[in-house]
Amino acid sequence: MSTLLYFVIGFLVVLVIGIGGYLLSARKYQSSNTVANSYDQWTNDGILEFYWGEHIHLGHYGSPPRRKDFLAAKSDFVHEMVKWGGLDKLPPCTTVLDVGCGIGGSSRILARDYGFAVTGITISPQQVKRAQELTPQGLNAQFAVDDAMALSFPDASFDVVWSIEAGPHMPDKAVFALELMRVLKPGGILVVADWNQRDDRQKPLNFWEKPVMQQLLDQWSHPAFSSIEGFAELLAATGFVEGEVITADWTKETLPSWLDSIWQGVIRPSGFLRFGLSGFIKSVREVPTLLLMRLAFGVGLCRFGMFRAVRANSRTELKDQNFANQTPSSSAALQNVNMN
Structure with missing residues (x-):
């Protein structure tokens, strides 16, 4: 048997083992504890912060997108x-509530550059601890563990x-929407940026999109x-909501982030020396998910959504709750909340 054949067989064996390990080690969502534990682990090992900086979110590369430093794009x-x-x-x-504040990167910018009084909340105790460590004394930003x-x-805070x-x-998008709006003061502004799926009510997912979306859910506790x-x-x-909810699609502006995040591991090899073999394995393990994200956002399976809404002075009656994304528990939550 030739050396080349041995090499090919060895490569295929390693590939199969790698794919199997990737699938079997998925961090599937089970409860809020699953999310908290995942972020606690990512925060404690320091790898995510080393490569992604203080902002555990995508960057903005302009419109049209242009080459930009990965960390600078996140601040931008x-x-x-x-x-x-x-x-x-x-x-x-x-007063600003930063929901899902991570280790406080956005909260610190909002407090430092705009003079806002910011409260950042996350479900991860380790993220709160790290956010507090990174926040200079005197900056009007505080952090706490809370469930979105x-x-x-209280209402209107x-x-x-x-x-x-x-x-x-x-797990329940209607309850999430309700909580975001509930704590806004009348006339207050909601601004949300999020990863979104294509509206499958208009165009159902096809045979290959379904398993891709399932991996994007399973790998990162979604x-x-x-x-x-x-x-x-x-x-x-x-x-x-007063008036209409304003939306925008920032997929093109944020798309370079996915490959840029992988490229960080190539141009910053000091990470290997800092985190060792286990850190290298943890980093490489995320590459398939990052590539799947790039694929999904690149072909329109996923979209980067922006949302802006203004809180009305008084709550209007709900006329239509028959939305595809609502569950029975969502409808009950919307109906039973105190009228403000």
């Missing part, structure tokens, strides 16, 4: 989101509610993705 995303949401016109000391599905704050890429972790259209409908269905 926050400023672009502020501008898109009209938050740059708000006065200092505006049942926020501990904040001038602004802000959230980046937290929605896919929420119970489901909403569509841009579906989540906008759920926000409107809360009865708290």
Whole structure:
């Protein structure tokens, strides 16, 4: 048997083992504890922060997209989101709730560059600890463990509610929408950025899209993705929205992030020395999911959705709750919440 054949057989064996390990080690969503544990682990090992910096979200590369430093693009995303949401016109000391704040990158920018009074919440205790460590004394940003599905704050607590890429972790999108709007003051602004699936009510997923989407859910503790259209409908269905929910698609602006995140591992080999073999294996393990994300967003299976809504002075009656993304529990939650 030739050396080449041995090599091919060996490569195929390693490939099969790698694929098997990838599939068997998936971090499937089971409960909020699954999400908290995943982020606790990612925060403790430090690998995600080393490569992704203080912002565990995608970057903004301009329109049309242009080459940009990966970490700079992430900071730019926050400023672009502020501008898109009209938050740059708000006065200092505006109160902001950052839902799914991670290790506080966005919260610190909102407090430092815009003078806002920011409260960041995450379900991960380790993320709260790290956010506090990274936040300079005197900066008006505080952090706490809280569940976005049942926020501990009273109704009408904040001038602004802000959230980046937290929605896919929420098991009931209608309840999530309701909680975001509930804690806004009348006249307050909701600004959300999220990973979304194509609206499958209009175009159902085909034979290859279904397994791809399943991996995107299973690998990173996501119970489901909403569509841009579906989540906008759920926000409107809360009865708290004044006028219309404004949406935008930032898929093109954020698309380079996926390959850029992989490229970080190539141009920053010091990570291997810092985290060793186990860290290298953990990093490589995420590459297939990042590539699947790039595929999904590149072909339109997934979209990067932006949402802006203003809280009405009084809650309107719900006229239509028959949305495809709603579950019976979602309808009950919308009907039973106290009228404000």
